């Protein structure tokens with residue numbers, strides 16, 4: 663997309679709200695462009711996993727989706743940390759949108775994947791149209807999406823993969839309030855917009871997880887369920903908000 667197109671659509675997003683653009687049910691695909699840090703790019707299979715999991719989740723939620731990968735990696739001052747994820751990367755995207763630097767942004771989501779440790783906070787960051795996640799090493803170790811059920815036991819690999827869906831969801835305008843969690847026997851299953859916050863220490867959990875979502879479903883509070891599972895597709899309430 664050209665510069666004027668990006669700025670015009672960014673302006674429209676400011677006046678309509680980011681969710682409003684998709685509410686028109688435009689037949690255009692959701693376009694996601696992905697950049698890897700130098701260290702992330704060294705992991706074989708990362709591109710296939712990002713494309714597989716993000717593609718499967720977005721296709722099920724919104725229909726048409728286009729995911730492409732920047733031709734060369736991005737050199738970052740660090741792989742982790744708020745400064746890189748929340749300041750450096752968004753600035754690169756904005757610079758690219760006005761024709762400075764070598765990042766060529768797209769209209770919907772500009773996603774950076776780094777090799778930072780996803781167990782450190784912040785593991786990711788997003789604002790409208792821009793997302794950044796750590797965890798490249800772990801995502802690269804996931805089995806292929808075609809061999810993986812949509813709900814999986816909690817693991818760092820699965821949490822890092824779900825984090826992709828979480829931050830891309832934010833970049834497309836949805837939030838924790840659209841997330842869901844449900845009991846399945848002894849297990850609690852967290853959707854991408856709730857994710858690992860479901861099992862966070864109570865103060866963090868209360869800050870990040872709503873008592874009930876925008877679709878009126880309550881989020882189970884009992885952290886004593888013996889098994890933790892992660893949903894690697896958007897839940898119904900999330901998908902509805904994405905459309």
Ligand SMILES: [Zn+2]
Nearest residue numbers: 828832838855
């Ligand atoms: Zn979030």
